[in-house]
Structure formats: C-alpha cells, structure tokens
Amino acid sequence: MDSEQNTEKTPKEETAGNVPEKAVEKVSEKKQLSLAKVELKVTIPAERIEEARQQALIKISKQARIKGFRKGKVPKNVILKQFGGEVDDEALKAIVPEFFEQAVKEHELPAISGSEKVDPIKLEEGKALTFRAEIEVKPEVELKSYKGLKLKGEKVEVKSDEIEKELKGLQERQAGYEPAGEGAKAEEGDYLKIDFKGMIDGKVFKGGHGRGYDLVLGQGRLFPEFEKNIKGMEKGASKDFEITMPDDVQDKELAKKKAAFHVDVKELRKRQLPELNDAFAKKLGNYDNLAALKEEMEKRIREFKEKERRRKLADQVFDALIEKHKVEAPESMIKREEERLFQMNARQWQTAAGQGGAPFDEKRLREECKRGAEKMIKSSLVLEKISEAEGVQVSDDDLEKHIDNMAATQGVKPEELRKYIETRGSREGMRAQLVEEKTIELVVKAANIKE
Numbered sequence: 001m002d003s004e005q006n007t008e009k010t011p012k013e014e015t016a017g018n019v020p021e022k023a024v025e026k027v028s029e030k031k032q033l034s035l036a037k038v039e040l041k042v043t044i045p046a047e048r049i050e051e052a053r054q055q056a057l058i059k060i061s062k063q064a065r066i067k068g069f070r071k072g073k074v075p076k077n078v079i080l081k082q083f084g085g086e087v088d089d090e091a092l093k094a095i096v097p098e099f100f101e102q103a104v105k106e107h108e109l110p111a112i113s114g115s116e117k118v119d120p121i122k123l124e125e126g127k128a129l130t131f132r133a134e135i136e137v138k139p140e141v142e143l144k145s146y147k148g149l150k151l152k153g154e155k156v157e158v159k160s161d162e163i164e165k166e167l168k169g170l171q172e173r174q175a176g177y178e179p180a181g182e183g184a185k186a187e188e189g190d191y192l193k194i195d196f197k198g199m200i201d202g203k204v205f206k207g208g209h210g211r212g213y214d215l216v217l218g219q220g221r222l223f224p225e226f227e228k229n230i231k232g233m234e235k236g237a238s239k240d241f242e243i244t245m246p247d248d249v250q251d252k253e254l255a256k257k258k259a260a261f262h263v264d265v266k267e268l269r270k271r272q273l274p275e276l277n278d279a280f281a282k283k284l285g286n287y288d289n290l291a292a293l294k295e296e297m298e299k300r301i302r303e304f305k306e307k308e309r310r311r312k313l314a315d316q317v318f319d320a321l322i323e324k325h326k327v328e329a330p331e332s333m334i335k336r337e338e339e340r341l342f343q344m345n346a347r348q349w350q351t352a353a354g355q356g357g358a359p360f361d362e363k364r365l366r367e368e369c370k371r372g373a374e375k376m377i378k379s380s381l382v383l384e385k386i387s388e389a390e391g392v393q394v395s396d397d398d399l400e401k402h403i404d405n406m407a408a409t410q411g412v413k414p415e416e417l418r419k420y421i422e423t424r425g426s427r428e429g430m431r432a433q434l435v436e437e438k439t440i441e442l443v444v445k446a447a448n449i450k451e
Contacts, residue, residue: 028103035139035328042103044129056090088123110138136330141385144324147446151316155451156305158298166297177269185232188218193267198259235268314440318379329377337373387439394434
C-alpha cells in the first residue's frame with residue numbers, strides 16, 4: 001500500500017522545492033522607529049563578503065600600477081598589501097546596496113528613495129558583516145471620516161464696480177504719451193527724458209550720471225527724493241539740488257551721504273487716457289462694442305473668484321484632514337517639496353523685487369516654504385488613501401485633454417508640450433496630481449459648506 005502512494009508534488013510544493021535556499025533566506029531584522037522611519041539590521045554572510053572582495057581584487061589588479069610589475073600582472077598578495085583599503089571599499093560599494101535592497105524587499109517596505117542612512121562599516125576577513133541602516137518609509141494612513149467636513153466658502157458674485165475697476169486698469173495700460181504744451185510742468189505719471197549728473201564729495205559716483213534717461217514719474221525707478229525734485233520742471237529746464245542717499249541704495253557705501261545733482265529735462269510728455277467706448281473695445285480684440293468687452297471682463301472676474309474659492313476650500317480640506325489623521329510626514333519628502341516651492345517662489349519674488357516690489361528675503365521665504373511643504377506632504381498622504389478608497393482614477397483621455405488645455409493656456413503646440421513632458425518623465429506625476437485634484441473635489445462636494 002505504501003509503495004503505491006501518490007508522490008506527485010503540488011505546483012506549490014514543486015515551486016518551493018526549486019527555489020534555492022539562498023534566495024529565501026532572510027538577511028535582515030526590522031525595527032519600527034516611527035510611523036515614517038524604520039531601522040534595518042542587515043547581515044551579509046562571510047562567503048558573500050569574500051566573493052565581493054575577490055571581484056574587487058580582480059578589478060583593482062587590472063588597473064593597479066606598481067613599479068617592477070606589468071599592468072594587470074601584479075600578484076594578489078602585493079595588491080592586498082598596498083591597496084587593501086581600496087579593495088574593501090570596492091567590495092562594500094558592490095555588496096551593501098544589494099543586501100540593503102534585499103532587506104527592503106523582505107519586509108515589503110514602501111521605502112523613499114535616497115532617504116537611507118547607513119552606519120559606518122568595516123570588514124573583518126573571514127567574518128560575516130552586520131550593518132544597520134535607517135530608512136524613511138511612506139507611513140500607513142489609517143483613514144478616518146473625511147465626509148461632512150465643515151468648510152467656509154464665499155458666494156461668488158461680480159459687482160459692477162469690480163468690472164469698472166478692471167476696465168479702468170485696461171484704460172491705464174492703453175494710455176499713450178503726447179508732447180506737453182508750452183509751460184507744462186512735470187507731474188506724477190508724466191514721461192520725461194533727462195540728462196543728470198550726481199556728485200558726492202565733489203566726485204561723480206558710480207551710476208550717478210546718465211544721458212537720455214527715460215523716466216516715468218511715480219514708477220519708483222529713481223530715488224523718491226530725486227523724483228520729488230524733478231516734479232514741476234518744464235521741458236528745457238535745468239535744476240541743481242541735493243538729496244540724502246537712501247539706506248537701501250545698491251552701493252551701501254553711499255547710504256546716508258549727501259549727493260549734489262544737476263538735471264536737464266530734454267523731453268516732457270503728458271499721459272493721455274483713451275476714451276472708454278466701442279472703438280476702445282474693438283481695438284483691444286474681437287469685441288463688437290464696449291458692452292461685449294464688459295461681458296468678457298465679468299466672465300474673467302467670475303472665473304478668477306471661482307478659482308480662488310476652490311483654492312481656499314482646498315486649503316481648509318488640507319487643514320481638516322491633517323487635524324483628523326495626525327499623519328507623520330517623512331523628512332526627505334518635506335525637504336524635496338520645500339526646495340521645489342522655494343525655487344518656484346524665489347524666481348517670482350526676485351522678478352517682482354526687480355520691478356520695485358519688496359526686497360527678496362531668502363530666510364523668510366525658506367521658512368514659509370518649509371511650513372507649506374509639510375502641510376502639502378501630510379495632506380497628500382491622506383488624499384492618496386482617500387483616492388484609493390474611492391477608486392479615483394484619471395484615464396489616458398483625461399490626461400491628454402489636460403495637456404491640450406495646458407498647451408492652449410501657455411500658447412504652445414500640444415505636441416511640443418507632450419514631448420517636453422515625456423523628456424522630463426513627468427507624465428505619471430501629472431496623472432497623480434490630477435487624481436489628487438479630483439479627490440479634493442470629491443471631499444469638497446461631500447462637505448458642509450457655509451457661505
């Protein structure tokens with residue numbers, strides 16, 4: 001009876017029997033340090049260390065140059081004597097990442113690339129190597145209630161005075177300059193062409209002179225006290241005056257010093273505003289009359305307000321979700337997001353500063369970006385969990401339509417933008433962003449919004 005027993009293996013048994021012991025042998029232990037950080041204790045067997053050392057020895061012996069030996073023909077004992085440290089370093093460089101990755105896979109860790117910190121390692125001949133490494137992981141989020149959040153939202157409406165204000169802005173931007181009449185005096189908003197020379201202690205200072213300099217009074221291109229002295233001058237007039245150099249002058253050595261200026265007004269033009277009528281509207285674009293232009297302005301203002309309303313609601317969603325879930329954000333993710341925000345906002349701030357805005361403050365901006373980055377990462381981790389629970393997806397068609405809309409907004413060809421996206425490898429990142437936006441909309445729709 002025993003001799004007739006069925007000895008055929010099940011597929012599972014057969015597979016297990018064919019897997020080498022080495023492939024399933026665990027090489028590490030895991031210790032959870034926090035929700036977002038894990039310590040791995042990894043052991044590399046002595047025989048694998050020796051294999052790595054031999055491979056490193058072969059590599060270095062091919063490159064080593066030692067007097068009395070031909071290249072590639074140096075005995076191994078000589079290599080080890082002179083380059084033992086380099087051999088060990090090369091072996092570690094090859095084998096530690098391999099076993100580190102194996103340990104990550106063993107514990108199925110959602111590891112964050114580039115966040116690992118490995119303790120100093122030293123090889124001992126003939127012995128196994130054990131090292132410790134810390135790694136940040138994407139924390140598991142235990143989903144709490146995210147429906148029925150209490151939010152505040154302003155009712156979107158466009159008032160007539162807002163439209164008039166926008167039209168006034170358009171009128172200002174379309175203003176031209178006409179030669180000033182006889183005896184006309186320079187006022188704020190006027191255009192002048194001047195020659196000037198400034199002296200401190202009897203010498204012309206750097207940047208203190210100019211010929212044919214274009215100036216619009218009130219735009220703040222020159223020192224306020226300088227412009228104040230020019231007001232009231234006529235075309236062809238000359239003037240000598242003194243000012244105290246301001247504290248924020250570019251050359252700090254000139255700050256608070258007395259400067260004597262001579263100015264000649266070569267040209268004076270008065271600002272002329274166009275009339276707000278049908279002709280004005282037609283000149284601006286494809287508008288039949290002023291009423292059509294006002295309709296377009298009303299539409300743009302409404303779209304801006306709706307966008308701003310969505311932004312404020314999303315910001316409240318972030319705060320509410322973070323408060324409910326108490327999620328821990330991995331430091332490496334925060335730092336990457338912080339740097340992204342800093343680079344983006346620094347360019348905008350520096351451009352604005354160059355146009356007369358507030359001086360660029362790197363310390364302040366970095367502090368703001370750090371706070372913003374932590375908030376964004378924490379909320380994104382929760383939103384990702386919500387999107388999984390709700391099955392939120394963005395199809396390829398949705399993604400293509402989004403790219404088409406981006407191209408239209410940026411005034412570029414869709415195929416050029418697609419090529420740029422593919423080159424940067426940001427297509428899936430864009431999809432993830434759209435999934436997050438759809439998830440925010442879902443949470444907002446399920447919220448209790450008080451207007």
